[in-house]
Each structure stands twice: as structure tokens, then as C-alpha cells.
Amino acid sequence: MKQITGGVTAAKGFFAASTAAGIKYKDRQDMAMIYSEVPCVAAGTFTTNIVKAAPVKWDQSVVYNQTHAQAVVVNAGIANACTGEEGMGYCKATAKKVAECLEVPADQVLVASTGVIGKQLPIDRICGGIDAMVPKLKDDIESGHQAALAIMTTDTHEKEIAVSFELDGKTVTVGGMCKGSGMIHPNMCTMLSFVTTDAAISKELLQEALSADVQDTYNMISVDGDTSTNDTCLLLANGLAGNTMITEKNEAYQTFAKALHFVNEYLAKQMAGDGEGATALFEVKVIGAKTKEQAKVLSKSVITSNLTKAAIYGHDANWGRILCAMGYSGAKFDPEKVDLYFESAAGKLQIIKNGVALDYSEEEATKILSQPEVTAIADIKMGEANATAWGCDLTYDYIKINADYRS
Amino acid sequence: MKQITGGVTAAKGFFAASTAAGIKYKDRQDMAMIYSEVPCVAAGTFTTNIVKAAPVKWDQSVVYNQTHAQAVVVNAGIANACTGEEGMGYCKATAKKVAECLEVPADQVLVASTGVIGKQLPIDRICGGIDAMVPKLKDDIESGHQAALAIMTTDTHEKEIAVSFELDGKTVTVGGMCKGSGMIHPNMCTMLSFVTTDAAISKELLQEALSADVQDTYNMISVDGDTSTNDTCLLLANGLAGNTMITEKNEAYQTFAKALHFVNEYLAKQMAGDGEGATALFEVKVIGAKTKEQAKVLSKSVITSNLTKAAIYGHDANWGRILCAMGYSGAKFDPEKVDLYFESAAGKLQIIKNGVALDYSEEEATKILSQPEVTAIADIKMGEANATAWGCDLTYDYIKINADYRS
Numbered sequence: 008m009k010q011i012t013g014g015v016t017a018a019k020g021f022f023a024a025s026t027a028a029g030i031k032y033k034d035r036q037d038m039a040m041i042y043s044e045v046p047c048v049a050a051g052t053f054t055t056n057i058v059k060a061a062p063v064k065w066d067q068s069v070v071y072n073q074t075h076a077q078a079v080v081v082n083a084g085i086a087n088a089c090t091g092e093e094g095m096g097y098c099k100a101t102a103k104k105v106a107e108c109l110e111v112p113a114d115q116v117l118v119a120s121t122g123v124i125g126k127q128l129p130i131d132r133i134c135g136g137i138d139a140m141v142p143k144l145k146d147d148i149e150s151g152h153q154a155a156l157a158i159m160t161t162d163t164h165e166k167e168i169a170v171s172f173e174l175d176g177k178t179v180t181v182g183g184m185c186k187g188s189g190m191i192h193p194n195m196c197t198m199l200s201f202v203t204t205d206a207a208i209s210k211e212l213l214q215e216a217l218s219a220d221v222q223d224t225y226n227m228i229s230v231d232g233d234t235s236t237n238d239t240c241l242l243l244a245n246g247l248a249g250n251t252m253i254t255e256k257n258e259a260y261q262t263f264a265k266a267l268h269f270v271n272e273y274l275a276k277q278m279a280g281d282g283e284g285a286t287a288l289f290e291v292k293v294i295g296a297k298t299k300e301q302a303k304v305l306s307k308s309v310i311t312s313n314l315t316k317a318a319i320y321g322h323d324a325n326w327g328r329i330l331c332a333m334g335y336s337g338a339k340f341d342p343e344k345v346d347l348y349f350e351s352a353a354g355k356l357q358i359i360k361n362g363v364a365l366d367y368s369e370e371e372a373t374k375i376l377s378q379p380e381v382t383a384i385a386d387i388k389m390g391e392a393n394a395t396a397w398g399c400d401l402t403y404d405y406i407k408i409n410a411d412y413r414s
Numbered sequence: 415m416k417q418i419t420g421g422v423t424a425a426k427g428f429f430a431a432s433t434a435a436g437i438k439y440k441d442r443q444d445m446a447m448i449y450s451e452v453p454c455v456a457a458g459t460f461t462t463n464i465v466k467a468a469p470v471k472w473d474q475s476v477v478y479n480q481t482h483a484q485a486v487v488v489n490a491g492i493a494n495a496c497t498g499e500e501g502m503g504y505c506k507a508t509a510k511k512v513a514e515c516l517e518v519p520a521d522q523v524l525v526a527s528t529g530v531i532g533k534q535l536p537i538d539r540i541c542g543g544i545d546a547m548v549p550k551l552k553d554d555i556e557s558g559h560q561a562a563l564a565i566m567t568t569d570t571h572e573k574e575i576a577v578s579f580e581l582d583g584k585t586v587t588v589g590g591m592c593k594g595s596g597m598i599h600p601n602m603c604t605m606l607s608f609v610t611t612d613a614a615i616s617k618e619l620l621q622e623a624l625s626a627d628v629q630d631t632y633n634m635i636s637v638d639g640d641t642s643t644n645d646t647c648l649l650l651a652n653g654l655a656g657n658t659m660i661t662e663k664n665e666a667y668q669t670f671a672k673a674l675h676f677v678n679e680y681l682a683k684q685m686a687g688d689g690e691g692a693t694a695l696f697e698v699k700v701i702g703a704k705t706k707e708q709a710k711v712l713s714k715s716v717i718t719s720n721l722t723k724a725a726i727y728g729h730d731a732n733w734g735r736i737l738c739a740m741g742y743s744g745a746k747f748d749p750e751k752v753d754l755y756f757e758s759a760a761g762k763l764q765i766i767k768n769g770v771a772l773d774y775s776e777e778e779a780t781k782i783l784s785q786p787e788v789t790a791i792a793d794i795k796m797g798e799a800n801a802t803a804w805g806c807d808l809t810y811d812y813i814k815i816n817a818d819y820r821s
Contacts, residue, residue: 055742056738056741056742057740057741057742057746057747057749058737058738058740058741058742058749059741086734088734088738089734089737089749089766089769089770089771090770091750091768091769091770123732123734124732124733124734124735124737124738125733125734125766125770125771126771235738236734236737236738236741313720313812313816314816317812317813317816317817318816318817320813320817321816321817323817325531326531326532327493327495327496327530327531327532327643328531330465330496330531330643331463331465331495331531331642331643333464333465334463334464334465334466334643335462335463335464335465339464340464342464342465342496343498359496359532361498362496362498363496363497363498363532364496364532364533401813401816402813402817403810403813403814405720405724405813406724406727406808406809406810406812406813407810408724409720409721409724409725409728409808410724410725410727410728410730410809
């Protein structure tokens with residue numbers, strides 16, 4: 008497997024386009040479209056929030072009830088959440104418009120929205136955007152890149168990646184893009200992520216691969232503990248790579264799953280590191296756990312702790328807050344057995360041993376914590392299981408962005 | 415029942431003192447002591463964090479195993495948490511020192527600490543502080559007030575209250591003080607709270623009254639979702655009011671419980687409103703719930719949401735974040751039945767009806783949300799149960815305070 012240039016258009020037969028439809032933002036693109044020249048099998052994971060946005064409900068219906076999907080249309084600026092029947096009507100109208108323009112069935116069109124909750128979509132501008140995008144659909148790298156830019160809200164940069172690998176002598180590609188910066192919390196696939204592949208794989212195994220992988224990737228990140236109403240991860244496979252159709256969990260499935268994991272983990276980390284206002288990606292590894300679940304609960308509790316996140320912003324080795332966050336996580340462990348390390352490009356330093364502080368250099372610790380990617384490693388010495396979670400620091404800019412997001 | 419002036423020294427026979435022991439802060443008092451001229455029955459609730467500070471373990475042993483307690487000594491600046499056997503030794507040494515000075519048994523001395531985690535107490539200064547305080551112990555209002563000042567860390571003001579009421583023709587008083595601003599989260603009695611009463615009541619019923627009441631008071635507040643290692647609420651009753659000993663859940667018990675609730679709710683709200691960096695107390699009432707537990711889960715989820723807290727700071731009626739936080743709380747409800755109101759001294763305004771936004775005035779909403787105490791009321795129309803939770807807004811100053819708390 009190797010990383011290649013590109014995103015959602017990297018795999019064979021996938022086209023993308025984007026446009027400035029003027030939905031909320033001015034002077035920037037705010038709509039994107041993904042289209043496969045042949046029907047795809049589609050898998051999806053969605054927010055677990057009881058308050059589900061209309062496009063989430065629409066996509067669940069498509070992914071769960073239809074055999075195929077062929078297009079995705081996305082808008083940034085308005086979430087189409089808490090919009091009642093009117094909002095559901097706009098999903099249907101959007102899909103119908105795409106269907107007419109692309110000559111595909113409306114129930115094979117996926118829709119996604121991100122932005123402010125409670126406002127209705129300006130459906131005329133959405134339809135205008137679709138009209139503008141369809142003639143621009145291209146399968147080149149640049150079109151995928153522009154789509155990744157168009158779906159951003161408070162993101163500071165686009166997020167895309169692609170990898171390729173061999174199956175049965177054929178080159179198979181998995182590529183994806185995502186957006187997500189605020190309202191990010193591990194309880195499903197976080198915010199909007201779109202992954203495309205030309206692998207030939209059954210719908211059942213595609214869903215299984217995705218559902219399993221989001222547990223270790225998107226569900227292990229948090230920016231602010233707020234699980235969005237719109238979180239959606241879609242995975243489309245059009246089979247154009249020409250590999251033997253994957254219909255069982257054989258070696259080819261494992262190879263595919265590995266590539267999918269690489270893409271998902273990269274995109275998830277990109278979202279965590281680009282958390283609203285963040286200056287650092289904060290990685291927490293819990294090792295020596297009895298079970299993976301225990302390691303996950305502990306690592307997620309630390310990356311979600313406001314006090315720990317503020318300390319990371321201050322480059323302050325305030326390890327007591329990390330132990331404290333582990334302590335209230337609900338997972339059982341012996342605080343007096345914990346070893347804790349900080350690590351980054353600037354080095355690695357043990358901070359506590361068996362729950363008590365070592366005589367470490369605060370200066371060295373601060374140097375390590377001043378890097379753009381910092382890791383805390385907690386060894387709880389109970390077994391062999393590990394887990395990693397990703398978050399970011401909590402900064403003045405997080406407040407700035409969110410104290411008045413709507414205006 | 416009426417509110418009276420004073421705090422921990424309001425009830426008969428309770429004395430307080432404070433001093434500047436130089437534990438961490440300079441030029442301010444950082445130790446306090448409470449003493450009852452006769453032995454008290456004591457009740458306590460403590461942090462549920464697995465990582466428990468040494469003084470929490472010490473006090474649990476005193477409250478659970480001893481029939482009586484007579485003194486409490488508190489220091490601010492160092493939490494004596496994650497300090498291993500050495501830290502436990504300092505609790506014992508502190509209690510022993512108090513015992514010698516006051517001629518009471520060491521196992522009837524309660525200790526409490528708040529501040530940075532992981533540092534050892536300077537036991538010589540603690541003992542020096544005790545030596546300085548014992549001769550200063552007084553039962554006047556001012557001594558109680560000074561004690562409330564001495565236990566503060568990042569608090570911006572002291573927090574104390576007292577009420578009195580009649581039982582059997584005798585005046586009974588309940589008074590208390592607390593400190594708490596950061597690391598505040600509803601999972602036990604939050605941070606340090608000390609309540610004294612001259613009521614005559616059995617130890618069993620005292621504990622029962624306290625344990626029941628913290629569920630609706632301290633456990634319903636949150637500043638930052640971080641449950642401290644040190645949270646402690648202690649309630650001492652010395653019986654000097656002369657009422658008939660309360661040994662069953664009769665009318666006198668209910669009267670006492672009501673007064674205790676008034677004191678606890680006041681202190682809890684004071685902590686929430688004085689959350690680190692806060693500019694507003696944010697109250698969330700969930701009404702029309704099927705069960706009280708459901709209402710509690712929903713209201714606590716809203717006050718804990720960073721995005722909602724940032725919106726409150728911005729005086730932004732971003733109601734979508736409130737619905738979103740209710741949606742991921744884990745409690746079941748129908749989002750399309752929810753009515754939501756904002757209320758403050760500036761008025762009351764309905765924002766959404768049956769899950770969809772009304773055509774309300776943003777200007778009026780902002781006016782309501784610009785008050786120092788704001789309330790959101792969510793009616794979920796499922797039954798008769800209600801709950802209230804208290805939090806605060808999330809501000810630049812929260813980041814400022816916590817990005818470099820240790821230095």
C-alpha cells in the first residue's frame with residue numbers, strides 16, 4: 008500500500024465538482040458533488056444523536072434500503088437540522104434535482120449538510136448550485152481538491168488523502184475527504200467524511216469494514232465533546248478496479264480494510280488537529296490495559312478533559328489533570344500503578360512512575376509540549392490491550408469562534 | 415425559615431479561624447479551621463473519582479468509622495492528591511497536630527486540601543498554620559467570613575450562607591461555606607463545602623439528609639466537566655440548639671432537610687456562577703419529563719456542552735446547540751415535541767415550539783441572554799418530572815486561568 012496524491016477522485020470512475028452557491032458564505036465555494044460513472048455499493052455510519060438532521064435520515068434510508076448509490080451532494084453553511092418536515096422535503100427536492108441532471112434514480116442520491124442548526128435551506132440556491140456543478144464534474148485530482156475545500160466550515164484547511172494497493176494484479180485505490188472542526192465528539196463517524204474506492208466488494212462487507220473501522224478512527228477523536236446532529240461518513244465502492252469481487256473476509260478483504268483504516272485514521276487525525284482554535288494535535292495512548300474497551304474509555308476521557316486541553320495549550324506538564332480525567336472516566340484501574348510519559352518530535356520524557364511524580368525537568372517537558380503534535384502515554388500495567396485517542400488543545404480562539412458562530 | 419447573616423460560625427458552638435501559612439500563595443490567607451466546642455456527628459460525601467486525594471481517604475475513614483468529629487482544617491494551594499504514602503502521612507500528621515492543640519482525638523479531626531495535584535504538602539508550614547489559628551478561634555460572623563476567604567483558589571469571591579428556623583420552640587441554625595471554581599463537575603459533592611448546624615440529629619439521618627440532597631444540588635452543577643480528585647462535602651451537627659433529637663423522618667427532619675437544601679443549593683449555585691472565567695450563571699430547567707432522572711441527564715448535558723457555554727458567553731440564542739446537547743445525552747425524548755424558552759431578569763421568550771424555531775426577535779433574545787443569570791427552559795412534554803442544573807459560560811478567561819494554572 009502506498010499513499011498517492013488526491014482525494015475523492017483518486018479512485019477510478021469518480022468525478023467531483025464544486026461551486027459557490029451563496030448559501031451562507033460569501034466569496035467562497037460552499038457546495039460539492041461526488042459522482043461515480045457507474046452505480047456504487049454504499050456504506051455509511053451516522054450520528055447517534057437523537058436529534059438527527061434531515062440529510063442524516065435521508066442517507067440512512069438510501070444506505071439501508073437501496074442496493075446502490077451513485078452521487079453525493081454536500082452543502083456547507085446550513086445544517087438542515089431541527090427543520091421538521093420542511094427540511095426533509097428539501098432533501099427530497101435536492102436528490103430529485105440531482106437525479107434529473109445526472110439521469111440517475113433519486114433514491115440513489117446521497118445528501119449531506121453542515122453548518123448552523125435550525126435554519127431552512129434556500130432550496131433555489133441549492134438547485135442553482137447543482138445546475139452549476141453538473142457540467143463541471145471531472146475525475147481529476149484538482150476537482151477532488153476543490154470539493155474538499157468547498158465542504159469546509161470553520162476548518163482552517165482541506166482534508167484529503169488517497170492510497171493505492173494491489174489486488175489480483177489490479178491497482179485498487181481508496182481516497183477520501185472530510186470536514187470537521189467543531190461539534191466533534193466520538194460517538195459515531197464525526198462530521199462529514201466521504202471515502203471513495205474502485206474496489207469490487209459486496210455491500211455487506213463494505214458496511215462491515217466501515218462500521219468496524221470507525222470505532223478506532225472517527226470515534227476516537229474529540230474536539231469539544233459535542234456530538235453533532237449531522238455526523239455522516241459515507242463510503243462508495245464502484246468496482247472499477249477490476250479485482251475479484253470481495254465477498255468474504257479473505258486476504259483481499261484484510262488488505263482493503265487496512266487501506267480503509269489508513270485513510271480513515273488520517274482523516275480523523277486531521278479533524279482532531281484542526282479542531283476549532285487548536286494549536287496542537289493531542290494524542291493519548293493508553294497501554295497495558297486489560298481490555299481494549301478500558302483503554303478506549305481512559306484515552307477518550309483524557310482528550311475530552313477541558314482542563315487537560317487548556318494545559319496542553321499552555322505547554323504545561325500538568326499531569327495531575329490527566330490522572331484526574333482517567334480517574335473519573337468510569338474505567339477501573341489502580342492510580343498507584345500508572346506510569347505517564349510525554350512524547351513529541353522534541354523527545355520523550357517520563358513524568359510519573361507508579362502514580363507519583365518523578366523529578367523531571369519542567370523545562371524539558373515544556374519543550375516537548377510545545378510541538379504541533381504531542382502525545383501522552385499512560386501505562387496502567389494491567390494487561391496487553393492498547394488504544395489511542397486524538398484531540399486538540401483548548402484555546403482562546405475556540406471561544407472566539409463559538410461565542411458568535413451564527414453571525 | 416429565614417436567611418441570616420453568617421456562614422460556618424452562624425450555628426451555636428462553632429468557631430473558625432484562618433491564617434496565611436505561605437503554602438503556595440503569597441500575601442493572602444490560605445488555611446482555615448472550623449471547631450465545635452462539643453463533639454459533632456458528621457456526615458460527608460466525597461468524590462467518585464478513582465484517583466482520590468489523601469485527605470478524601472482520611473475523611474472517609476473518619477466519617478464512616480468514627481462516631482464523632484470536632485474539627486476541620488483546610489488548606490488552599492496544594493491538593494495533596496497523587497502523593498502516595500507520603501501524602502497520607504501528612505494527613506495523619508496534620509490531624510495529630512490539631513488534636514494536640516485542641517485536646518481532641520486525632521481521629522475526630524477532618525482535613526481538606528485544594529489546589530495543584532501531585533505536589534507534597536509543606537508539613538512544617540501546615541503545622542505552623544495550625545499553631546497560629548488555634549489561639550484565634552472565634553465564634554463570631556467575621557471569623558467564619560475570613561475562613562470562607564482563606565479556602566478560595568481561583569474563586570473570585572467567598573461563598574457562605576446561613577439560615578435559621580424553629581424546632582420544638584428552639585432556634586436551629588444551618589450555615590455553610592464552600593469554594594469551587596474549576597474542576598467542577600456533577601459526580602459527587604463538588605470541591606470543598608463545609609456546612610455546620612446546631613441541630614440535634616442522629617448521625618444516620620444526618621448522612622441520609624446530606625446524601626439525598628447533594629443529588630439535587632452539588633451534583634447538578636458543572637463548570638468544566640472535570641470531576642476533581644478532592645471533592646468533599648462535610649456536614650457537622652453539634653446538637654447545641656437543644657431541639658428534640660431527630661432520630662426518625664418526622665416533620666422536624668423534613669424541616670431540617672429543607673433548610674439544608676436551601677444552604678446547599680445556594681452554595682452550589684454560587685460555585686457554578688463563579689466558575690473559572692465565567693461572566694454568567696447558566697441555569698437549565700428540563701420540565702415535562704417522564705422521570706426525574708431523565709430530566710437530570712438532559713439538563714446536565716446542556717450545562718456541560720462547551721458549544722452551548724460559548725454561545726451563552728456570546729449572548730447568542732444558538733438554541734440548536736441546546737437541542738444537540740439534549741440529543742446526545744443518552745436520554746430518550748422526541749425532538750419534535752420540544753418547546754424551548756430563554757428567561758432572565760430581562761424577560762422570557764419562547765424560541766422553539768415542537769422542535770422548530772419560532773419567528774422570535776434575535777435582539778430580544780440577546781437582551782435576555784446578556785444578564786448575569788440566564789435560564790433555558792426545555793419542555794419535553796412527556797410527563798410531570800422536572801430537574802434543574804447550573805453551569806456557566808465558557809470564556810477567554812477560563813483558558814487564561816487554566817493554560818498555566820501551576821505557575
